[in-house]
Amino acid sequence: MAEGRERIQHERPKRASTSRKVLSIGIDLGGTKIVAGLVSKDGRLLHGVKEQTHGWGDPNDVVEQLSIMVRYLIDRADSYSVGPIGIGAAAQIEEGTGAVTFAPNLGWSYFPLRERLEEVLGLPLLVTNDVRAAAFGEWHLGAGKGFRDLVLVFVGTGIGGSVISSGRLLTGHANTAGELGHTTVLVGGPKCRCPNYGCLEAVAGGWAIALRAQELIAQHRLEGAALLDLADGDINRVTARMVCDTAQRGDLLAQRVIDEAVAALIAGCTSFANAFSPRRIILGGGVIEGYPDLVARVEGGVRERALPAVVKDLEVVKASLGNDAGVIGAAAMARVHFSRKGLSPA
């Protein structure tokens, strides 16, 4: 701890003359893995580390793990100064305090993450939600750079989102705005993991794509043979990734599942276009990475269906930072945050 702090203090005097060489640290804290990296001002991930997340349910284990990862990165920074640290966590975050209020994927309820980690590291931190960090990365350094009105939709196992409107990231009363995966696209549709039915995520999220394929395979063994084979004959091991792969190779059952997901994504993105009037809708996440043609199909549908005034300048594009969006975005968000507060070089 003392070592890390000393290093930072030692480098501070240089900052006026070497402001271009200050690196920030970004951390993507998920339920299964933690990725942390040194990020330059222009958004390059210079050095990254990845670990399995320790200590399900015990946040103190994660604090210990994070502090070790941060100190390791500070050591790797060589002659660069290390500035602000940003964490994007798979959690609901209390605005202002940086406390986690709910994190089902980490097994935490309330935990003052920012406060505890600042105590251990002796360094100021920004804690935000992981999807919001990734969205911030795409906005400042990725596919949304230079735009003031954006809707970001990340289609992974679940579906997360974030909205930039007139140059401001929407937070809402509970600091949870942007939960676009839980937009109802089908009244009376399949049960979601949230309390609702027919959510976008319940049709087009990775878990829903896998589940729907499993249902269809059980009903149509012949048509499902290729997928089942990929899963070594175990229907429960069919994944969204397998569905994307086989659909792209022409498998009809997999294509049917993807078609349903595309219809839901078109419905959702049309709704987002009409509600927010973005200049760009940015699609990212594992399902999009696994089936890049989805972007053009969604764009085609939205262009046909959204209101003409909204469609005029609208583009639907793929996210450009890929899996690094969370780390780069958390680092960028911290840099901007502490720069505004005058606590750190921007």
Added chain:
Amino acid sequence: MAEGRERIQHERPKRASTSRKVLSIGIDLGGTKIVAGLVSKDGRLLHGVKEQTHGWGDPNDVVEQLSIMVRYLIDRADSYSVGPIGIGAAAQIEEGTGAVTFAPNLGWSYFPLRERLEEVLGLPLLVTNDVRAAAFGEWHLGAGKGFRDLVLVFVGTGIGGSVISSGRLLTGHANTAGELGHTTVLVGGPKCRCPNYGCLEAVAGGWAIALRAQELIAQHRLEGAALLDLADGDINRVTARMVCDTAQRGDLLAQRVIDEAVAALIAGCTSFANAFSPRRIILGGGVIEGYPDLVARVEGGVRERALPAVVKDLEVVKASLGNDAGVIGAAAMARVHFSRKGLSPA
């Protein structure tokens, strides 16, 4: 024109000492009628006038009509000063210029409404969209007073909406944000009047309620007898109002139509709750006024289905300004706008 201008100029010197007595003029410009009124700072509509909209397709006729209405109101202001004038038009408005870019209900395409009316009246004007004006009214002087995060949904013939997030009204890239009626709630659902299918408006808007009732009556003459009777036996004359009335009196066919609309409103409002995390969802418009119990039913559904963090502080309430929201809101918006610009007493 000169008369109006002189009157204003004559009264200006008094403004420092009588700032509480400055009235603004609000105008609700629709395709079938125009309502204009004198509005006090605290949002009371002191004197209103209502006329059929003249000149379908010729905006110059409407400019003439509006200028006569404004001069009449200035004369009625007696000893009060008349300050800013705000117009909420059933149109898409270009941000900054106050020009109408599209107004299907008025039969206009492009028309520089603010510029032309300022020329004729010699007074500064604010021109905005009618739904946005009503939303601003509810926010500043109605059911949303004192809140920073609001979603407003007006269920009339169509469904309009507006969103306030962290104390700012969302506009979006095309200045059309808040088109919440065109949120897809049912993939593959009924055709909307917009290019999309299964929109909230296509199930729960007044026109859709009437259409759905007409369809069901055609299929079930016996169950539809009460509604058909109300419409003097002409199925095409069945209105949403009739459906609301007979549903409240226990008619099963009408209740079925309303139940479908409620399910769509719950789906839509759950989506809005998750996307925006508002403190309040405010429901207004003719259908809500005609069936006030809808508010409690929608609140019950949203409370069950939206994300727990969002539901915690969320309230779903009825709009409080009723039909006057557009006039009061346009006046209030103009007052705030010109006060910020330092052009007029606030």
